[in-house]
Amino acid sequence: MKKVRKAVFPVAGLGTRFLPATKAIPKEMLTVVDKPVIQYVVDEAREAGIEHFIFVTGRNKAVIEDHFDVQFELYNTLAQRGKNSELARLQQMQPGPGQTSFTRQQVPLGLGHAVWCARELVGDEPFALLLPDMIMQSERSCMKGMVELHAATGSNIIGVQECDPADAHKYGIVGRGAAVHTGFEITGMVEKPKAGTAPSNLYINGRYILQPEIFAILEHQERGAGNEIQLTDAMLKLQREQAFHGFHYRGETYDCGSPEGFIEANIAFGLARADVGTHVAAVIEKLRLRASSAAA
Numbered sequence: 001m002k003k004v005r006k007a008v009f010p011v012a013g014l015g016t017r018f019l020p021a022t023k024a025i026p027k028e029m030l031t032v033v034d035k036p037v038i039q040y041v042v043d044e045a046r047e048a049g050i051e052h053f054i055f056v057t058g059r060n061k062a063v064i065e066d067h068f069d070v071q072f073e074l075y076n077t078l079a080q081r082g083k084n085s086e087l088a089r090l091q092q093m094q095p096g097p098g099q100t101s102f103t104r105q106q107v108p109l110g111l112g113h114a115v116w117c118a119r120e121l122v123g124d125e126p127f128a129l130l131l132p133d134m135i136m137q138s139e140r141s142c143m144k145g146m147v148e149l150h151a152a153t154g155s156n157i158i159g160v161q162e163c164d165p166a167d168a169h170k171y172g173i174v175g176r177g178a179a180v181h182t183g184f185e186i187t188g189m190v191e192k193p194k195a196g197t198a199p200s201n202l203y204i205n206g207r208y209i210l211q212p213e214i215f216a217i218l219e220h221q222e223r224g225a226g227n228e229i230q231l232t233d234a235m236l237k238l239q240r241e242q243a244f245h246g247f248h249y250r251g252e253t254y255d256c257g258s259p260e261g262f263i264e265a266n267i268a269f270g271l272a273r274a275d276v277g278t279h280v281a282a283v284i285e286k287l288r289l290r291a292s293s294a295a296a
């Protein structure tokens with residue numbers, strides 16, 4: 001069985017929910033505390049053992065490529081000024097030479113199409129797919145658990161979490177079958193189900209390990225929900241030939257594609273940081289007291 005070495009990051013989205021911030025800056029470069037959102041997702045992939053990072057970008061996204069490049073002048077200046085911990089932190093996040101690839105999704109036709117754009121860079125091996133809107137916080141990362149499940153089953157793996165049934169129409173939802181290793185058999189999938197039709201409350205949380213056969217299906221995939229080429233529809237077809245297992249991730253996930261999720265992520269990651277956590281907690285308490293005395 002082939003190991004999962006490569007990860008795909010679809011980062012071509014326009015970020016319309018974040019205008020005006022995303023007029024000139026990609027949404028993936030907005031910062032949670034002091035790191036761009038995309039860095040959290042790349043760090044999760046690296047922690048899971050991924051060695052090659054493939055970005056499906058679009059116009060106005062070139063700064064993502066710059067972010068993952070060596071900034072020689074900056075590194076040199078930090079070294080000269082003795083700012084060693086800042087430099088070490090940047091270097092630790094830095095992909096090595098030849099470990100990144102970039103391609104463009106020329107037309108915004110949906111997630112399925114974005115993934116298909118990475119076919120030549122992925123080649124004939126299983127790959128991880130991480131949607132950069134979702135950032136995760138837990139002791140053990142979601143992708144790490146998924147890579148372990150894949151090593152045991154050799155199947156396609158989808159990360160899932162529970163959602164409020166009222167929110168099921170916002171996501172892809174899977175049906176849950178028998179337990180397998182640390183996961184379960186997926187009995188069905190539906191993208192953005194209509195109210196009352198979801199097969200469960202387990203939503204696809206933006207983490208996947210897929211077999212390369214998905215690309216041939218995506219090539220001919222018709223448009224689905226939202227008039228977009230949907231990855232979920234292509235996975236349903238692949239499921240006729242290959243096993244799909246769900247990995248129930250138990251940590252926290254923040255949807256940084258929406259202002260609410262993004263603010264929550266900043267508070268949660270801020271609170272968890274050794275350097276600023278106490279300050280963030282004090283600020284929250286101060287604001288809470290101010291709001292309750294204003295309401296009184």
Ligand code: G1P
Binds near residue numbers: 231
């Ligand atoms: C995509 C997937 C969906 C998944 C979601 C997670 O939807 O198509 O299955 O649940 O990401 O964020 P999108 O958010 O692009 O509408």
